[in-house]
Amino acid sequence: MTKIDSPPRRRFVLVPVVGALAAIAAGAVLYETARPAGKAASDCPADSARLAAKLAPLARDDLAALTVASEPRRAEPFAFEREDGGKLTLADFRGRAVLLNLWATWCVPCRAEMPALDRLQAAKGDQGFEVVAVNVDTARLERRAAFLDSVGVKALKRYADPSGDAFETLRRDGKALGLPVTLIIDKDGCEVGAVEGGIKWDSAEAQALVGALKGG
Secondary structure: OOEEEEOOHHHOOOOOOOOHHHHHHHHHHHHHOOOOOOOOOOOOOOOHHHHHHHHHHHHHHHHHEEEEEEEEEEEEOEEEOOOOEEEEEEHHOOEEEEEEEEEOOOOOHHHHHHHHHHHHHHOOOEEEEEEEEEEOHHHHHOOHHHHHOOOOOOOOOOOEOOOHHHHHHHHOOOOEEEEEEEEEEEOOOOOEEEEEOOOOOHHHHHHHHHHHHHHH
C-alpha cells in the first residue's frame, strides 16, 4: 500500500510504505473505529449482514488483508466520471455487486494490482457484478490512459475522479491511509468489506468471494 498525506487543496504526497503487517493491522479496525461521531447505525437490510457472514470465512490466504464488516453500512454516494466525461455515482450500480477500487498512476502497488483486477472483471463481470476501478489523480490526467495501456488493461471501464473527493471521503471515514484501497459493496449499496493495499484479485479466493457476492 502506498501511503499518502492530504495537505490543503487535496494535493496527494507519496510517503514510504510501512509494510504489509501495518496494512493488515490498519484494516482490522476499519469497521470498528472508523464510524464518525454521530453517524447513524446501519440501515442496510438483513441480507447484507447475512452476506457479510458468508464472506468472513473467505478472508484468508490471498484475501487475508480483507476486513469484513460486522455491521454493513450504506456506501458513501461516491461520484466519478466515465471515460466520455459523463457523471456517475454508486447509486447507478444499485442492483449489482461492486468491487470499488481507488488507484493512481504514481501508486506502485496499483501497477501490480491492476492486471489482476482486469482479469477478475473479464472472468466475473456481468449484470450482477462489476469491478469499478476509479483513478484519483488530480494532475497530469493524460497519464491515466497510458498507465492502463501499459499494464494491459482491456476489460475494465475507465472511470476517474479528478476532484479527489472519493479518496478524501474514505480518508475522513478512516478507511484510506493510502492507495490502493478497495470497498466490497453488495447489490443493495451496502459496504460489506474493505481492504487497503494490493490484493491478488484473480486468485481462487477472490473468485470465490465474487461468487458469494453475486449469489448473496
